[in-house]
Amino acid sequence: MRNLRTTALSAIAAGAVVASALAGSTSPATAAPAPDLSVTNVTAHLQKLQDIATANGGNRATGRPGYKASLDYVKAKLDAAGYTTQVQTFSTSSGTSYNLVADWPGGDSEHVVMTGAHLDSVSAGPGINDNGTGSASVLEAALAWASSGNTPRNHLRFAWWGAEEQGLLGSNYYMRNLPTADKDRIDLYMNYDMVGSPNPGYFVYDDNAAGNGARDTMTAYYTSKGIPWEYIDVQGRSDHASFRSYGIPTTGMYSGGEDIKTSAQASKWGGTAGKAFDACYHRSCDTMSNINTTALDRNLDMIGYMVWLFADKDYGTSVPPTTPPAGSNLLGNPGFESGATVWTGTSGPITSNTGRPARTGSWKAWLGGNGSSSTENVSQQVSVPAGATAAKLSYWLRSDTAETGSTAYDTLKVQVISAGTTTTLRTFSNVGTSTTYTQYSQSLAAYAGKTVTVRFLATEDSSLQTSFVIDDTAVTTS
Incomplete structure (x- = not known):
């Protein structure tokens, strides 16, 4: 995640959801069940990224050979799975960087659902949590979809961004050069940046723009699994901002960075109060040992759930919201922890x-x-x-x-x-x-x-x- 302290952890809404605003209709007869994605496979992807960093000066930063090697690894996996991949090249102050965009064949090209993560690390370390975890999880979701045999209602697109750590350069480049008609075809962008922090929290991007049911779908998922969550306004700290600036609905998840976990958060989530969610944020110790596997596994399955659900969301008609799971809290901000939000x-x-x-x-x-x-x-x-x-x-x-x-x-x-x-x-x-x-x-x-x-x-x-x-x-x- 980009090191820009423009906002504190904010807009908190612990443990409940506006579930009445779920994502929209899927056909019960055809919608594929949400998968249990393999955290073992994700760990293998992370180990590969660690090996790449180790072999290339200890990092995978933009302009360094470790970044291009990371991109080549992800691209090879997607190509073998049947995706149509595109590599975008652009210049930065640190040298050449690249975006990788992968499209799954089929689905309604007028309704595009995108899922993305930034692939670059900072120069100080290998970036295994930031953002190997997001990149590897999105990769595994894409590969699992390819092997599922499912046919999506909407067109699925996955992306791995370069130079996020330098100011969202890769995602900004993509959106700036995307024709207006193609921007208008994107119904949702989901961003996953740091999903396995060692002292984790569960923060959901607080973007409730018109036409966006994804935020509340994500919180409903966590609630259904008994996982407390909080809203966070990450503003311009990650690649969703490049899409939100064009009016595209966004959502995402973040397990915490350099901010300090409070006593209330430790009571809710476990872990250590008074310690950073990720004490190795942007440091050389952001290695394979800097991962909480439980959080990574939970968030991986959430990512799979979101991809599967929105692959079949009906964006073409106005339909009633899906019925929330029994026991879900239909009130938003039920404990008032985000102030007067919703009330x-x-x-x-x-x-x-x-x-x-x-x-x-x-x-x-x-x-x-x-x-x-x-x-x-x-x-x-x-x-x-x-x-x-x-x-x-x-x-x-x-x-x-x-x-x-x-x-x-x-x-x-x-x-x-x-x-x-x-x-x-x-x-x-x-x-x-x-x-x-x-x-x-x-x-x-x-x-x-x-x-x-x-x-x-x-x-x-x-x-x-x-x-x-x-x-x-x-x-x-x-």
Whole structure:
């Protein structure tokens, strides 16, 4: 990944997903099942890249012989598998570099799904995690597709970029020289840059551009596997930016670089808090020993899932979203860890203010607590699948008050708004508050097949404060 600290790890949304915005329709009769790709094969590709670096001055950097040898290795594998490959040559300040683009025969050429990774390392080391892991995983996905016997609905294209470490030069060169009509044919670009970090996290590119269901499909996959995830806005740090600048929907995954893993992240993902996700980032120690095989295997299968699914996505017609897996959380940013992202309502209640604790993480929705006449709410729209046999809203609540007695002066209403009608599912008040988080749930079965708004509405009178703090919300189906 390009060494440009333009953004911190941000837009966090741990462990859940807007699954109602999944990628789109596939035909159940023809869509191929997602593969279990071979991490053993990927490890063999990585070892080959390590051997190439060792034989060529310890790196695979642009302008150095190790880079061209890496490209020749990947190209030979693709050619033997039946891909049509193209090598693009371009100049950089470090010498000649190359892009490798591989097209699988067939599929609708008006609808192109691209998957890519940068192949170059920095000059300081062999770049096995950055970005041998992404390059080798994309290679294995391409080879597995070739051997699957599947016929894609869409045209599949894979790419390995040169000179990413010098500022996305390879992917920028490709897009700059691609005719406008061909740019318009690309429906999705997926980028995989560092997917096996030794102290890993699971970061999903937070690109939710119009027409892009891929981000939420990726998070739905992780959720279905019980793998917590966070959004990250990597901005211009990797090759997806070359596509996003032309309005092409993008997504991608990143397992972490030089940034430090927090205690909350270590609790969620394991590993070591206070240590970088990849302490060998852009260093000579980024070797075969700098890989977490579990993370690599998980992300490899996710990449295969995404390629297989979007190979058969129907981009030609407007269709309802696919039904999310039973048990998936249909709410986005359910623990409020990315601030007010996805949620609407009153400005201010979603906060990391330490005056009231979150149940998990640092953020929560703190409604009330003003000690004056006020009304505050947070809400989110959600689609309840028509085929759901059961649906429920769940949430954790703690509350405290300065009020006394048995009169309900301040209230929190849990509501559903559907077709202009507001229904209150439950009301809490200053009577019976508890500073211990307790989980509550209400049925949403009556709203199957409908898009509704879930709302938490707090009202205080003009005297003493009552605080209602909500965390870890969910809408699930079965």
